Amino acid sequence: MSSFGRDLPKSIEDLMVRNISTECPYCGDTVALLPQCKPLSDLYDYSYFVALCPNYKRHHCKPIFAVYQSLNDYITERYPIPTFDASTMHEAIPYAIRQDYAEARRCLYVNAYKGAITLLRRVVEAVSCDRLGEKSKDKNGRTKRLNDLINLMLAEGLITKDLSDSAHEIRLFGNYGAHVQDDGLDTVERDEALDAREITWQILYTVYVAPYKTKELALKRQKKSEG
Ligand SMILES: [Zn+2]
Incomplete structure (x- = not known):
């Protein structure tokens, strides 16, 4: 104090x-x-x-x-409340995913934690579908459960074990079951919502931003060695 x-x-x-x-x-x-x-x-x-x-x-x-x-x-x-505009986020991240993440940040700003977590979970799902492509679908063409998607991301080497464990933590919130009381959102607290945002950002960074930066660096090095 x-x-x-x-x-x-x-x-x-x-x-x-x-x-x-x-x-x-x-x-x-x-x-x-x-x-x-x-x-x-x-x-x-x-x-x-x-x-x-x-x-x-x-x-x-x-x-x-x-x-x-x-x-x-x-x-x-x-x-005023910041707008957290999707257009100001890194261009390596698909625009629709940036929009969901930006909206989650706006929710956090007004202490709307349930809304934030729901959107962050949606981001994790969208990232999985984007990077896994056809592998994200079951044999009937339906998107697999988020649990399977996260495990697949790990199996495909898109995220580390640590990050997949974190992603599962977000999955367990807002896990829509048959009953609203089972979705884990009733008791979501500020710290949990902030942690979920941090984890989601790490996933976005690992999956999109870091590979993009690495590619840019490699290109620069190539140009230098040519020149
Ligand atoms: Zn200023």
Whole structure:
């Protein structure tokens, strides 16, 4: 706990000595906010203020509305909510998969953990189908169960054992059975949703981004040795 608990900031100067770093919704950088007005505080531990991102001239970042909690000495919320646009993600990842992942991130931003997990599970399934191609289908042409898809990804050497174990953890959430109470989503917590996002990003990175970068490096080396 910080030494600022119950000690609410009363002025801009007061705010400046607190931990008011956050992700800017416009440029995406993690920045120390520049408060532009005196904070308004409520009866609890929350203070509200308008701030600028230090990059606002360079990146045209607009003013941010921030909520600071003195008890934990950090920014709990900031508005507007970032868009996490699929078009800003790495081009090596198929666009439809980027869209699902971006939407999962938007869910996380508004604490919609069930929605986030459901979308992340969908991403894992889509990655498997994309990379396994025909192998992702059973003999009737239907997509195999996610359990089998993850095992196949491992067997085909597309992911490591560690990553397949992690993928199974995501699979076990939102595992639609006959009954809604069996899908594991009732008790999903913030930490679990954040872990699931981290794992999903590792899968995307391993399957798409890393091979793409390796190929680019090899091409550069080739050009150099030719020149
Ligand atoms: Zn910014």
